[in-house]
Amino acid sequence: MSEFSLGQRWLSETETSLGLGIITHIDGRQVTVMFPSNGESRIYASHDAPLARLQLSEGQQAKHADDWSFTITDVKEQSGLLIYFGQRLDDQSEVMVPESQLSHQIDINPALTRLVAGNADRHDLYLLRNQASEFYARWQQSPVAGLLGARIGLLPHQLYVSHTVAERYHPRVLLADEVGLGKTIEAGMVMQRRLLTGRNHRVLVIVPESLRNQWLVEMRRRFALTFSVFDEERCQQLSDEGANPFFAEQLIIVSDQFVAAGEWQSQLQQAEFDLLVVDEAHHMQAGTAGYEHTEALCQNISDVLLLTATPEQEGSEGHFQRLRLLDPNRFNSLDDFQQQQSHYRELAEQASQLTGEALDQLLDQHSTGRVMFRNRRKHIGGFPQRHLHSYALPEFMPESGEPWWLEDPRVSWLMDFLKAQKPHKTLLICHSAEQVLDLSEALRVMAGVHAAVFHEGMSLLERDRAAAFFASDEDGSPILLCSEIGSEGRNFQFVQHLVLFDLPENPDLLEQRIGRLDRIGQQGDVHIHVPYLQHSDEALLLDWYHLGMNAFEQCNPVGRQVYEAERDALQRALNSAESLPDDLLQRTRNYHQQLVQETEAGRDKLQELNACRPEAAAQLIQHINNDADADALYDFMESFWDRFGVNTEVLDEHRMFVKPSEHMRVPAIPGLAEDGMTITVDRDTALAFEDIEFLSWDHPHVQAAIELLTTEDFGSVCVARLQNKALPAGAWFLELDYVTEVPRSDNIAAQEFYPQQRLRILLDSQGRDLSDKVPRDALTQQASFLDKKTARQIVRQLRDSAQQFIQQQQPTAEAWLQQRIEQACDQAQQRLSQQKQRLVALKEKNPAVRDDEINAIDARQTAVMQALKQPTLSLFAIRILVNQT
Numbered sequence: 001m002s003e004f005s006l007g008q009r010w011l012s013e014t015e016t017s018l019g020l021g022i023i024t025h026i027d028g029r030q031v032t033v034m035f036p037s038n039g040e041s042r043i044y045a046s047h048d049a050p051l052a053r054l055q056l057s058e059g060q061q062a063k064h065a066d067d068w069s070f071t072i073t074d075v076k077e078q079s080g081l082l083i084y085f086g087q088r089l090d091d092q093s094e095v096m097v098p099e100s101q102l103s104h105q106i107d108i109n110p111a112l113t114r115l116v117a118g119n120a121d122r123h124d125l126y127l128l129r130n131q132a133s134e135f136y137a138r139w140q141q142s143p144v145a146g147l148l149g150a151r152i153g154l155l156p157h158q159l160y161v162s163h164t165v166a167e168r169y170h171p172r173v174l175l176a177d178e179v180g181l182g183k184t185i186e187a188g189m190v191m192q193r194r195l196l197t198g199r200n201h202r203v204l205v206i207v208p209e210s211l212r213n214q215w216l217v218e219m220r221r222r223f224a225l226t227f228s229v230f231d232e233e234r235c236q237q238l239s240d241e242g243a244n245p246f247f248a249e250q251l252i253i254v255s256d257q258f259v260a261a262g263e264w265q266s267q268l269q270q271a272e273f274d275l276l277v278v279d280e281a282h283h284m285q286a287g288t289a290g291y292e293h294t295e296a297l298c299q300n301i302s303d304v305l306l307l308t309a310t311p312e313q314e315g316s317e318g319h320f321q322r323l324r325l326l327d328p329n330r331f332n333s334l335d336d337f338q339q340q341q342s343h344y345r346e347l348a349e350q351a352s353q354l355t356g357e358a359l360d361q362l363l364d365q366h367s368t369g370r371v372m373f374r375n376r377r378k379h380i381g382g383f384p385q386r387h388l389h390s391y392a393l394p395e396f397m398p399e400s401g402e403p404w405w406l407e408d409p410r411v412s413w414l415m416d417f418l419k420a421q422k423p424h425k426t427l428l429i430c431h432s433a434e435q436v437l438d439l440s441e442a443l444r445v446m447a448g449v450h451a452a453v454f455h456e457g458m459s460l461l462e463r464d465r466a467a468a469f470f471a472s473d474e475d476g477s478p479i480l481l482c483s484e485i486g487s488e489g490r491n492f493q494f495v496q497h498l499v500l501f502d503l504p505e506n507p508d509l510l511e512q513r514i515g516r517l518d519r520i521g522q523q524g525d526v527h528i529h530v531p532y533l534q535h536s537d538e539a540l541l542l543d544w545y546h547l548g549m550n551a552f553e554q555c556n557p558v559g560r561q562v563y564e565a566e567r568d569a570l571q572r573a574l575n576s577a578e579s580l581p582d583d584l585l586q587r588t589r590n591y592h593q594q595l596v597q598e599t600e601a602g603r604d605k606l607q608e609l610n611a612c613r614p615e616a617a618a619q620l621i622q623h624i625n626n627d628a629d630a631d632a633l634y635d636f637m638e639s640f641w642d643r644f645g646v647n648t649e650v651l652d653e654h655r656m657f658v659k660p661s662e663h664m665r666v667p668a669i670p671g672l673a674e675d676g677m678t679i680t681v682d683r684d685t686a687l688a689f690e691d692i693e694f695l696s697w698d699h700p701h702v703q704a705a706i707e708l709l710t711t712e713d714f715g716s717v718c719v720a721r722l723q724n725k726a727l728p729a730g731a732w733f734l735e736l737d738y739v740t741e742v743p744r745s746d747n748i749a750a751q752e753f754y755p756q757q758r759l760r761i762l763l764d765s766q767g768r769d770l771s772d773k774v775p776r777d778a779l780t781q782q783a784s785f786l787d788k789k790t791a792r793q794i795v796r797q798l799r800d801s802a803q804q805f806i807q808q809q810q811p812t813a814e815a816w817l818q819q820r821i822e823q824a825c826d827q828a829q830q831r832l833s834q835q836k837q838r839l840v841a842l843k844e845k846n847p848a849v850r851d852d853e854i855n856a857i858d859a860r861q862t863a864v865m866q867a868l869k870q871p872t873l874s875l876f877a878i879r880i881l882v883n884q885t
């Protein structure tokens with residue numbers, strides 16, 4: 001080949017990954033090319049070197065070796081070398097760049113580079129690439145992206161809360177659904193949507209120590225979100241070099257004790273978390289170190305979710321203190337707060353007359369309207385019946401020196417009960433860890449029963465082992481003995497029998513206990529067994545709860561208020577009376593009834609209206625069912641696995657086993673376990689088999705497949721055969737796909753206004769534009785596979801003409817890009833301004849709207865407009881179709 005000159009830039013046709021080479025030596029029949037990417041030189045025979053000359057043209061972008069890019073405005077040739085003239089993208093200055101100074105990285109337009117190098121992929125890989133881009137654009141625009149892949153039944157109240165909260169600017173809310181209705185699930189959905197749409201990046205979860213692992217497992221199992229638990233030891237290890245340990249991961253769980261200890265407080269505050277979740281938030285009590293440290297984090301982190309089923313467990317002041325964590329400006333006076341609460345009834349009456357935006361506005365004005373979401377069993381329906389079984393047992397006087405359990409009639413009752421219960425499992429909850437240990441000893445010694453135990457003195461691993469031992473059907477324990485605090489928040493809905501070995505004085509604690517079984521997922525009725533000694537505290541409390549408030553068989557949302565009103569009388573009775581005094585019982589009943597009526601007409605009504613709007617929830621469910629598009633997902637992933645060397649084995653109608661093979665196209669694909677995994681795209685199957693992967697468009701493996709196909713070169717150039725007798729043999733077409741998108745950055749979710757978009761241009765061999773006349777699918781239907789060798793030959797024959805056509809189309813693509821940008825800017829301006837206006841108007845009536853919510857819209861508007869100025873435009877895929885009849 002005589003056209004070689006020193007300094008020219010050539011590509012290796014066989015190894016485009018080497019980047020752009022430079023001719024360093026020409027010696028008659030040989031040419032030496034140096035590839036700066038790895039510093040290696042290759043010597044080729046000049047007459048058939050597998051090299052392709054890189055010749056860029058006007059309108060294209062190129063990169064200088066010093067790492068800046070420019071748009072080419074003119075190209076000149078001098079002694080066999082090309083000189084590019086153009087304008088730098090960063091400072092707009094005019095530049096002149098001899099080709100020898102081009103960067104060896106030629107990623108600016110990989111499809112074009114591959115065309116120039118004469119490379120082509122199989123037609124099916126090209127189709128898969130295009131599909132990936134279409135699916136990605138669709139997913140980006142779905143209002144339920146991030147809610148598609150949760151392994152959950154689609155429950156309206158959860159979806160409504162999650163979606164509403166996830167869409168807020170800097171949400172700061174209290175998720176306060178009744179025990180076991182799915183607050184953890186709601187928090188997971190909020191996180192998932194906000195993480196996947198780029199609104200949040202770094203999440204810190206604070207939970208009681210006993211729940212750390214459950215959270216870890218629940219987030220992985222339900223949302224495929226991988227959290228890391230951080231404790232003292234881990235922080236020590238990671239901070240060896242003085243680094244902030246919390247930057248080591250994006251999703252972190254710590255215990256409330258860890259936060260209260262405060263050893264790592266400053267690092268936590270500097271770790272740039274943008275979403276904080278605090279579970280069992282009723283533990284946060286003002287004046288404690290835990291509260292103060294959490295308060296400081298709340299001030300530092302823009303988005304906060306507090307979770308508690310019993311917001312008023314520590315009284316209305318405690319409730320107020322937690323609301324202060326969310327918005328100290330709004331909740332600055334306890335008196336005002338309490339004053340507002342007394343107007344619930346009038347508000348509820350007004351609210352029941354309203355719908356739509358008027359209702360929204362009114363609810364927003366109700367003091368906790370925007371801040372708190374509380375769903376109740378009563379409004380959701382479909383929960384199991386609860387049955388109380390009480391067992392009066394004779395009193396006994398413990399003999400001094402003997403263990404109490406040798407004589408306590410409740411222990412022998414328990415042994416008989418367990419015998420009669422077989423094979424059903426029983427959860428027993430009592431007050432303290434000591435009682436748990438004593439009871440375990442009693443059952444071992446007196447009945448030979450090996451009980452699983454669960455209390456705050458155990459390590460997490462021990463607790464998880466105990467839970468697993470209890471859950472096991474085969475050789476598991478028939479009973480799990482739990483202390484009060486040790487079992488909070490835990491999931492035991494596979495059990496139907498609960499023994500309350502003693503009774504707490506606080507109605508919220510009773511509700512928490514029953515909530516271990518009475519949770520979503522409970523398949524049977526819940527049986528609550530209370531063995532009690534006559535004339536004991538339990539005997540009194542049993543009547544107080546059952547006869548006074550029906551608190552065993554029904555959820556008791558006002559129990560806390562009754563307790564506060566009667567606390568002293570109850571204490572006196574517990575200290576001195578043998579049975580519940582009639583007047584106390586009567587007052588309890590009356591006040592309970594009065595509160596139920598008042599709250600139902602007032603607070604509860606408002607909370608119900610705020611916590612779930614059935615029509616909006618139904619729409620979300622419909623969106624999820626549509627956008628999940630399980631059949632399309634399955635077909636797409638099957639083609640992907642096939643093309644990328646992943647082995648598949650169909651297990652049954654809904655399940656498949658997938659495993660990396662030895663012939664993978666890439667070394668590893670994120671989200672695909674090394675030793676394989678069973679998958680399903682069917683929600684019911686995923687719910688029935690929790691150990692298999694539920695694939696959805698949100699799943700990390702599917703996202704990785706899409707990313708691989710759309711950001712790497714796979715399928716970016718292909719040649720296919722057309723068999724159309726109406727066309728002359730040898731007629732050919734060039735189909736170009738341009739893609740534009742905004743970089744995913746920061747927390748502004750600019751892609752909402754500018755999702756990935758594509759421009760298709762179809763040209764015939766004369767360069768005539770047939771885009772509108774011949775749709776893509778029509779061509780694809782007629783197109784068939786061409787073997788690789790022929791495909792490459794064709795590419796080499798046609799690449800010069802194709803390159804020329806591509807160059808001619810550049811202005812069309814640029815004009816389209818400008819149009820897209822203008823449209824997106826208009827839309828963004830309009831929508832964001834409307835959002836701001838609405839919030840400003842609302843703020844005039846309702847102080848619950850925070851200034852930072854409004855400021856966040858301004859900040860987002862500025863950032864979005866900035867991002868919309870610089871979307872990327874790239875030639876995403878090139879298809880050449882050649883008619884061969």
Ligand SMILES: Nc1ncnc2c1ncn2[C@@H]1O[C@H](COP(=O)(O)OP(=O)(O)OP(=O)(O)O)[C@@H](O)[C@H]1O
Binds near residue numbers: 158178181183308493
């Ligand atoms: N939509 C759902 N589909 C399937 N399971 C669910 C769903 N929602 C909740 N669950 C299950 O129900 C149980 C209770 O849910 P979760 O733990 O989120 O409730 P919670 O309100 O946080 O409970 P607690 O008040 O005890 O803290 C869990 O086992 C959870 O996995």
